[in-house]
Amino acid sequence: MGRHREYDVEEVLDAALCVFWRKGYEGTSYADxxxxxxxxxxxxxxAFGNKEAMFRQVLARYHERYMNHIPEALALPTSREVAAHLLYSSLEMNTRYPDRTGCLGINGAVAGADESEPVRQALIEFRAAGEMQLRERxxxxxxxxxxxxxAKPDALAAFLMAVLHGMALQAKAGFSRDMLKGVADQALSTWPGSTSAP
Structure with a gap:
């Protein structure tokens, strides 16, 4: 019987995260x-079971390692500061890595095959949790x-999430950081009670 190759599970998970982030769930093959x-x-x-189980672990790791700007934003003193921190930190993260632009939560499954429905639902829940935190804040x-x-907190949360999701898709499509900053500035200029420029 052959000797099994030893590997670091954490490194494998990090490598898988980069692939899923770049190619989405459907676009990622076992060969990738x-x-x-x-x-x-x-x-x-x-180590991980099937592709779906691995993706769920990757999604948890992504949240843990790349989404720390969300609790930082939620702790800020005003709603406008919350929105500004989320917009600007998201545009930075969406463009930080040239080989994997956008957001894993958006890139992961904008559309998919019927057999990938559990993954699509997991991503919907992932995004809905963020929207709920914003609505409560x-x-x-x-x-x-x-x-x-x-002001309508539920509509504000949905608006901010729509802008964030749109910026992630635009980053994936190659929009420049300057253009995305313009989008963030425009969104903030409409913030309720906003009297100062971004």
């Missing part, structure tokens, strides 16, 4: 994963008087 990770397919099965801002009484 084995080539990036430098391990054979049976080793991937042994904006409800607090309204209660504290930071947002005007006419």
């Amino acid at each position: 994963l084995t080539a990036a990770a430098g391990v054979e397919r049976p080793a991937l099965y042994s 904006f409800e607090r801002a309204k209660a504290e008087g930071d947002l005007p009484p006419s």
Whole structure:
């Protein structure tokens, strides 16, 4: 019986994250994963189970390593500062790595085959959790008087997420950082109660 090659599971997960981020769930094959990770397919099965299970671990790792700007933003004192921090830190992250632009949560599964529906649902839940955090933060801002009484926290959260998702898609399509900053500036210029320029 042959000796099994030893490998670092953490390094394999990082390599898989980069591939899924670049190619999305549907676009990533086992050949892509084995080539990036430098391990054979049976080793991937042994360590992670199937492709979906590996993607779920990658998504958790992405959240842990690349989404720290979300709790930072939620802790800021005003709703406008929350929005600004999210917009500008997201545009930085969406363009930081030339080989994997955009956002894994968006690139992962904009569309997919029927058999990938569980992954699509996991990504919907991933994005919905972020929107819920924003809605709760904006409800607090309204209660504290930071947002005007006419503000709609649920619509503000949905608006901000729509802009963030759009910026991620534009980054993936090659839009420049300057153009994305212009989008962020424009979104902030419409913020309720906003009297200062971004």
